[in-house]
Amino acid sequence: MTDKYDIEVKLLAxxxxxxxxxxxxxxxxxxxxxxxxxxxxxxxxWLEVGHESMIEHACATFYIRASRVLTHELVRHRLASYSxxxxxxxxxxxxxxxxxxxxxxxxxxxxxxxxxxxxxxxVYGDLLARGIKAEIARYVLPNACETQIICTWNFxxxxxxxxxxxxxxxxxxxxxxxxxxxxxxxxxxxxIFADL
Ligand SMILES: Cc1cc2nc3c(=O)[nH]c(=O)nc-3n(C[C@H](O)[C@H](O)[C@H](O)COP(=O)(O)OP(=O)(O)OC[C@H]3O[C@@H](n4cnc5c(N)ncnc54)[C@H](O)[C@@H]3O)c2cc1C
Numbered sequence: 001m002t003d004k005y006d007i008e009v010k011l012l013a014x015x016x017x018x019x020x021x022x023x024x025x026x027x028x029x030x031x032x033x034x035x036x037x038x039x040x041x042x043x044x045x046w047l048e049v050g051h052e053s054m055i056e057h058a059c060a061t062f063y064i065r066a067s068r069v070l071t072h073e074l075v076r077h078r079l080a081s082y083s084x085x086x087x088x089x090x091x092x093x094x095x096x097x098x099x100x101x102x103x104x105x106x107x108x109x110x111x112x113x114x115x116x117x118x119x120x121x122x123v124y125g126d127l128l129a130r131g132i133k134a135e136i137a138r139y140v141l142p143n144a145c146e147t148q149i150i151c152t153w154n155f156x157x158x159x160x161x162x163x164x165x166x167x168x169x170x171x172x173x174x175x176x177x178x179x180x181x182x183x184x185x186x187x188x189x190x191x192i193f194a195d196l
Contacts, residue, residue, distance in 0.1 A: 004101040005173050008065040009180035011188065012150065018058035019043070019191045022155070025054035043191045047159075055155040055192055062151050062181065067098035069143045070173045079157040084149040088135035091128065095121040096146035098173065117142065155192050158185055162196050 015021060020036070026046055027033045039045075046054070064074070075082055097117055103109045120142050127137035153161065158181065164170065166178035185193040 004104075005066075005176040006098060007067075007070070007173065007176055007180075008063070009177055009184065010063040011060060011184050012063050013061040013152075014188055015058035015060070018155070018189050021057055022054050022192065025057050026051070029054070040191070041194075044194055047192075047195070052156050055159070056157075058155045058189070058192075059152055060155070060158060060185065060188065062153075062184075063148065064151060064177060065146065065148050066173060066177060067143065068145045068147050070098075070171070070177060071147050071149050072143075073171060073174055074149065074151070074177075077153070077157060077161055079153065081152040082149055085147050087138040087141065087145075087147075088133075091134045092121075092124065092138065092141060092145065097142060097144040098146055099144065100173065117144070155185075155189065159193065159196060162193075166196075 022043055023036055024033065026043065027036055029051075043055070046052070064071075066074075071084060075084075095117055099110070099113060103113045120140055123140045124137050127140065128134065162178050162182050162185070165174045166182055167175075170178065182193070182196055186196065
């Protein structure tokens with residue numbers, strides 16, 4: 001459970017020795033490789049002046065469990081590679097969904113939400129039982145349906161996503177995901193993400 005949204009964000013992989021690789025690329029531009037490791041905030045200073053291309057050399061891969069509302073927005077970030085659980089090839093037999101806190105915390109709204117979820121999955125099951133394929137039956141599943149996605153982004157895109165999606169203007173569920181990503185990357189590569 002994260003920020004009351006029942007979502008999950010895990011780091012699966014990252015470019016080895018990412019900070020050193022990025023500093024090496026940045027220092028190549030200025031022919032100052034001999035100073036590698038001597039200025040702790042060197043990369044942050046480059047980022048401050050908009051010299052950002054060198055941070056594209058490192059990537060991280062995340063596992064995210066969230067709603068399809070969330071992933072619909074997530075995959076708008078194009079500088080990426082995505083692999084998402086399929087609703088065509090995988091039957092969503094279990095009613096798994098993300099209930100937003102404003103609904104969960106309101107007794108009557110929560111009751112009505114649960115009723116609708118139950119109906120959606122009942123009809124989904126009925127359609128499958130009639131021999132209708134999962135790729136068609138899924139039309140009755142809600143936006144709230146839980147999904148899983150693996151995403152790979154370079155560090156520049158990760159900074160961009162966190163800036164846009166941890167903001168107060170972003171969808172609250174996306175904010176919860178972006179906040180988790182922020183915690184992870186600040187620990188993983190502080191020289192690149194310290195200012196976020
Ligand atoms: C608060 C909020 C509200 C939103 N509301 C809506 C909405 O109502 N409807 C809607 O459709 N979308 C909406 N969006 C999505 C938004 O328009 C973007 O599609 C999404 O945030 C992806 O961001 P991006 O395009 O900056 O970046 P990415 O795809 O992550 O790309 C990163 C950067 O690369 C550059 N780039 C990538 N592709 C191109 C390109 N083809 N040409 C030029 N530069 C490129 C840009 O500088 C871009 O910022 C919303 C987003 C936010 C954060």
